[in-house]
Amino acid sequence: MHADAFFTRGQSHRVCQDYACAGASWALVSDGCSSSLESDWGARLLARAAAGLLEQRSFSVAFTLEEAQRMQAALRLPPSALDATLLCAWRDDDVTRVSIAGDGYVTARRSDGRIECWAVRHEDGAPPYPSYLCNAARLSAYLEQHGSRRLEHGLLGESFAFEERHLREVPYVIELALPVNDYPLVAVASDGAASFEGWGPMRVLEELVSLPSTSGSFVLRRCRRFLREARAQGIRHHDDLSFAALSLS
Amino acid sequence: MTMQEHLLTGRAYGFSGVRIHDLGASEYTLATIVADVSGSVGAFATDIERCIKDVVRACRHSQRADNLMLRLLAFDHELREIHGFKPLAASCDADYDGCIQIRGSTALYDASTHAVEALGAYGKHLSDHDFDVNAIAFVITDGMDNASSASVGDLRKAMAGVRGSEALESLVAILVGVNIQDAAVAKHLSELQHNGGFDAYVELASADAATLAKLASFVSRSISVQSLALGSGSSRSLSF
Numbered sequence: 506m507h508a509d510a511f512f513t514r515g516q517s518h519r520v521c522q523d524y525a526c527a528g529a530s531w532a533l534v535s536d537g538c539s540s541s542l543e544s545d546w547g548a549r550l551l552a553r554a555a556a557g558l559l560e561q562r563s564f565s566v567a568f569t570l571e572e573a574q575r576m577q578a579a580l581r582l583p584p585s586a587l588d589a590t591l592l593c594a595w596r597d598d599d600v601t602r603v604s605i606a607g608d609g610y611v612t613a614r615r616s617d618g619r620i621e622c623w624a625v626r627h628e629d630g631a632p633p634y635p636s637y638l639c640n641a642a643r644l645s646a647y648l649e650q651h652g653s654r655r656l657e658h659g660l661l662g663e664s665f666a667f668e669e670r671h672l673r674e675v676p677y678v679i680e681l682a683l684p685v686n687d688y689p690l691v692a693v694a695s696d697g698a699a700s701f702e703g704w705g706p707m708r709v710l711e712e713l714v715s716l717p718s719t720s721g722s723f724v725l726r727r728c729r730r731f732l733r734e735a736r737a738q739g740i741r742h743h744d745d746l747s748f749a750a751l752s753l754s
Numbered sequence: 755m756t757m758q759e760h761l762l763t764g765r766a767y768g769f770s771g772v773r774i775h776d777l778g779a780s781e782y783t784l785a786t787i788v789a790d791v792s793g794s795v796g797a798f799a800t801d802i803e804r805c806i807k808d809v810v811r812a813c814r815h816s817q818r819a820d821n822l823m824l825r826l827l828a829f830d831h832e833l834r835e836i837h838g839f840k841p842l843a844a845s846c847d848a849d850y851d852g853c854i855q856i857r858g859s860t861a862l863y864d865a866s867t868h869a870v871e872a873l874g875a876y877g878k879h880l881s882d883h884d885f886d887v888n889a890i891a892f893v894i895t896d897g898m899d900n901a902s903s904a905s906v907g908d909l910r911k912a913m914a915g916v917r918g919s920e921a922l923e924s925l926v927a928i929l930v931g932v933n934i935q936d937a938a939v940a941k942h943l944s945e946l947q948h949n950g951g952f953d954a955y956v957e958l959a960s961a962d963a964a965t966l967a968k969l970a971s972f973v974s975r976s977i978s979v980q981s982l983a984l985g986s987g988s989s990r991s992l993s994f
Binding site for chain 2: 716717718720721722723725726727729730
């Protein structure tokens with residue numbers, strides 16, 4: 506079992522608001538909201554809080570928020586700094602659990618070699634940040650103004666099934682449990698995968714998850730190679746990109 | 755750290771390199787030193803050994819130490835891999851004690867061709883696993899080839915093949931003539947630089963301790979400079 510992570514600034518961003526990290530049995534990405542002040546800090550605080558809990562095998566979005574809020578207050582950052590998505594994948598005995606708070610992508614290589622993908626998108630590109638759960642007024646305003654979520658699921662290269670529901674009707678945080686025997690590799694990515702000019706997110710994810718090996722800095726190597734090849738073809742991503750993978754083999 | 759054996763297509767000798775699973779960095783400069791240990795080198799074998807130790811020590815302290823791998827070859831009429839491609843952090847001076855064992859004649863073309871082909875093959879192996887790789891080779895000799903089955907043309911072809919492939923970002927190959935006091939040898943090696951595809955020929959008139967210490971400094975600095983060029987798409991080399 507091994508995990509690795511990578512994040513990089515998009516062309517239209519002055520500061521990278523994505524963050525990614527990985528431990529021995531977990532991997533995560535966090536994408537700070539572009540329009541919230543200091544959300545680059547927030548993405549990191551959420552990620553560090555989640556990382557600590559994942560190391561202790563006691564992860565939950567609620568505990569992560571509590572810890573991240575303590576750090577945010579200590580650093581005197583505005584509460585909206587924590588407006589960031591959080592996608593985590595971690596090994597829990599026979600399954601890999603995935604938590605999606607906000608938007609982004611989950612890809613999993615099945616034991617037959619095919620790639621399964623879950624894409625979570627939100628109306629107007631406004632995802633339900635977990636930080637809204639800390640503030641009833643913000644949560645209410647969000648659910649009134651936005652709140653429609655589209656979950657697509659399928660195999661790369663095939664048509665996807667999808668469901669579009671209002672967030673009031675479905676759990677705020679999406680959770681998956683993927684049997685380790687059926688899914689030897691699970692990866693999470695921010696919505697930066699959808700920001701490549703001329704390339705759809707599925708193509709980008711297919712390239713990113715085409716990992717020739719899963720040792721050492723395997724995600725860093727894959728992402729750097731992919732981005733270089735994309736640049737050589739004149740393809741750039743305007744949004745920040747984060748990608749993290751957990752190999753269960 | 756586990757070494758893995760690799761075969762070279764159509765060649766009697768293969769090479770070894772650290773297996774992918776044991777590599778922590780995302781990019782590497784592969785350095786190969788090919789040392790002539792034929793009979794004529796006997797007078798300064800100890801200084802050559804010290805020179806190699808100096809190179810390894812300097813590279814271990816380089817800012818790029820985590821991104822360097824070294825392979826050391828000795829040749830006379832045969833080729834001997836003292837060690838395969840491995841990170842320098844895994845090396846110590848004692849590993850090189852007695853590494854220069856003087857024997858027979860000089861298969862210079864064979865050794866050079868093999869070294870370049872192995873750089874290409876291991877570079878491709880790493881590149882296939884998404885590592886960024888460039889390479890630098892030093893062939894150190896005191897004389898003319900008199901025992902190779904490969905020709906200068908084979909060497910040139912190997913150089914062109916490796917440089918033309920996309921596996922290595924760049925390859926710098928430097929031929930070093932040590933204790934060159936015979937004009938015919940100097941001419942032979944100078945021609946080999948051009949006809950064999952070396953980027954440079956460094957000629958040293960003596961093989962005393964001071965000269966070989968300077969050579970060690972040149973080799974280690976060249977390795978570091980080539981490593982710093984990794985990612986730029988070009989190669990860099992120094993003057994002696």
